Amino acid sequence: MKRVVIVGGGFAGVSCARRLASNANVHVTLIDKNNYQQFQPLLYQVATALLGPGNAAFSLRSLLRGHANVDVKMAEVISADLTRRTVETADGKKYQGDFLVLAAGAQANFFGTTGAEQHAYPLYSLRDAELLRSRILMLLESVDREPSLIDQGALNFVVVGAGPTGAETAGSLGHLIQTARKDLYNSLEWTKAQIFLVDIGHTVLNGFSKKSQEYAIRKLEWRGVQIRFGVAVKEVHSGYVLLSDGTKILTHTAIWAGGLKASSLSDALGIQTGRGGRIDVQPDFGVSGFPGVYALGDFANIAGADGKPLPQLASVAQQSGYYCARQIVAAIAGKPGEPFHYFDKGIMAMIGRNAAVAEIGKKRYELTGPIAFAAWLGVHALLLIPTRAKIEAFLDWAWDYFGGSNVDPVLDRPEQVAVNWHAGEEKELLRKTS
Ligand SMILES: Cc1cc2nc3c(=O)[nH]c(=O)nc-3n(C[C@H](O)[C@H](O)[C@H](O)COP(=O)(O)OP(=O)(O)OC[C@H]3O[C@@H](n4cnc5c(N)ncnc54)[C@H](O)[C@@H]3O)c2cc1C
Structure with missing residues (x-):
């Protein structure tokens, strides 16, 4: 049984976890500081009282229910040892995987604006x-x-x-x-x-x-x-x-x-980050120099077919999660991975x-x-x-x-x-x- 640790239960992390969940040879630990997935596209409707909070957040446990090989842990990851594919949470717990998937999303970038x-x-x-x-x-x-x-x-x-x-x-x-x-x-x-x-x-x-x-x-x-x-x-x-x-x-x-930048976890990884504090990933979303470590969604700079970075969009994050799961399954089976193709819905x-x-x-x-x-x-x-x-x-x-x-x-x-x-x-x- 191979262990996969996923940090972040957003579009990228959840789609990766769900795709892996159907593989009986894999055990997934999904760690998020909240116990729900946020649906950012509707946050402004919640903020302006047009929709209730329940319309823009969904329980991670419900999304992943019925899969005995998936554990959800509500905890904030504060550091990671990419060589050992291990993360540490604010309550002092450590989680190690054969594969580590970093999908911690983004946060506001104030660009140093006073106040x-x-x-x-x-x-x-x-x-x-x-x-x-x-x-x-x-x-x-x-x-x-x-x-x-x-x-x-x-x-x-x-x-x-x-x-x-x-x-x-x-x-x-x-x-x-x-x-x-x-x-x-x-x-x-x-x-x-x-x-x-x-x-x-x-x-x-x-x-x-x-x-x-x-x-x-x-x-x-x-x-x-x-x-x-x-x-x-x-x-x-x-x-x-x-x-x-x-x-x-x-x-x-x-x-x-x-504006946005990568979630603050990117500062605690001890590696050089790219534009917006995001991780510049290889074409298979691997983090260079750290086999078995991947970065996805808003946490990564993902190149499109033309070499330009793909935008920070939910569909990019979701597709990156599904793709990463396929890469992991291929790696476990000793098979070569396939290239990523982003399906642009607009x-x-x-x-x-x-x-x-x-x-x-x-x-x-x-x-x-x-x-x-x-x-x-x-x-x-x-x-x-x-x-x-x-x-x-x-x-x-x-x-x-x-x-x-x-x-x-x-x-x-x-x-x-x-x-x-x-x-x-x-x-x-x-x-x-x-
Ligand atoms: C207001 C707003 C509106 C948007 N509207 C649209 C839209 O209409 N269409 C569209 O396609 N995209 C939209 N986007 C962009 C889209 O929401 C993001 O691209 C997408 O959510 C990225 O998914 P992700 O999984 O990479 O990150 P996220 O969805 O942000 O998930 C990251 C997860 O990581 C967790 N996390 C972060 N740090 C830690 C830590 N240290 N330890 C544990 N957990 C951690 C967070 O709690 C979060 O659950 C919008 C974004 C915003 C902010």
């Missing part, structure tokens, strides 16, 4: 999304009680970065405000709410076609988003952000969608309800509106492993988009997102330590 790590809200994990949702709802509740807080920027929201995550978040925030204005918070002065989308570049959705970008800009503006191109967010403070052109925007919610983004762009397949066939959302739904459904919870989530996404669901304004972590208005600055938030 961003302390004060901005990133959006990479379920916890990030829940905190942001609580902060937004906390501000709405506060202003509802005390309208003068608007003068301190309580209803100003600044989204940093106009890539897919930033544009989708800004659009969804616009949708939240338009919906909440109608029938929730009746006495709130909604006309004073402002959403800013700030990017040093000159368009949204970098990497999409001009037509998709123009469509997205129109939809964002229709949602009330004020777009500021050609300026960077230079500093983030507890009550304002400072832009590179000297503009100061009062806000208590700076949302960081400005790129897509949603800009609030009833607005989406999709560029399908390698040829980038362009779609907008409800039909683009249908394409989004189809492609993202393929990322789901069919369990009852996932099928329910899928139905909820569709229901939400086509207008069935409402904002759910339950504020569940008030103590972690409180603002100390009288002192003029926030209470030091538990969010950075818990």
Whole structure:
């Protein structure tokens, strides 16, 4: 029996584990700091109270149930000895494998921006999304009680970065405000709410076609988003952000969608890392100099057929996981591996309800509106492993988009997102330590 240790239960780690699970000669230990898989494509919907957390997270044990040769361990890996294919967790346990698969994903990259790590809200994990949702709802509740807080920027929201995550978040925030204005918070002065989308570049959705970008800009503006191109967010403070052109925007919610880097585990591997702190892998995803060690998904720089790095996408991560499992099975059988071919399904983004762009397949066939959302739904459904919870989530996404669901304004972590208005600055938030 060969032992495979997988670090990270995201799209890459779970697909690798599931493919290996059907092989009786393999024992898999999947280690993740959470006991669930996160569905990042919908985190912004959770953050803006349009979907519940259960729609964007799925129990790892349920996903891998029924496989006696798979163990799930909830633990944070803090270091790895790649020569011995051994990892150590924060509680001092060690796990050694004949094969070690590193699929620890990514985290926000603040690029050293003053105050961003302390004060901005990133959006990479379920916890990030829940905190942001609580902060937004906390501000709405506060202003509802005390309208003068608007003068301190309580209803100003600044989204940093106009890539897919930033544009989708800004659009969804616009949708939240338009919906909440109608029938929730009746006495709130909604006309004073402002959403800013700030990017040093000159368009949204970098990497999409001009037509998709123009469509997205129109939809964002229709949602009330004020777009500021050609300026960077230079500093983030507890009550304002400072832009590179000297503009100061009062806000208590700076949302960081400005970039990603590999999860911090990459710093503890003792090897030279590549762009974004990711591991430059060989064509078979092996880590050079360490036989039996692989890196996958957002944790790796994976070259496409043209030699250029593939984007950090769920479908890349999932396909890398399946491929890696096949490589491991081939290695155990003493057979040669096969080359990796990425099946490009295209790129897509949603800009609030009833607005989406999709560029399908390698040829980038362009779609907008409800039909683009249908394409989004189809492609993202393929990322789901069919369990009852996932099928329910899928139905909820569709229901939400086509207008069935409402904002759910339950504020569940008030103590972690409180603002100390009288002192003029926030209470030091538990969010950075818990
Ligand atoms: C807001 C947002 C929206 C996105 N939208 C889309 C989209 O619409 N379509 C699309 O294709 N892609 C989208 N992506 C990208 C996609 O989600 C990622 O490419 C994909 O999740 C990468 O999968 P992964 O398995 O490599 O990493 P992840 O899914 O991030 O999984 C990594 C896992 O490792 C665990 N982990 C990390 N460090 C440790 C440690 N030290 N010890 C133990 N466990 C650890 C984490 O808990 C996590 O479960 C989006 C990403 C974000 C952030």
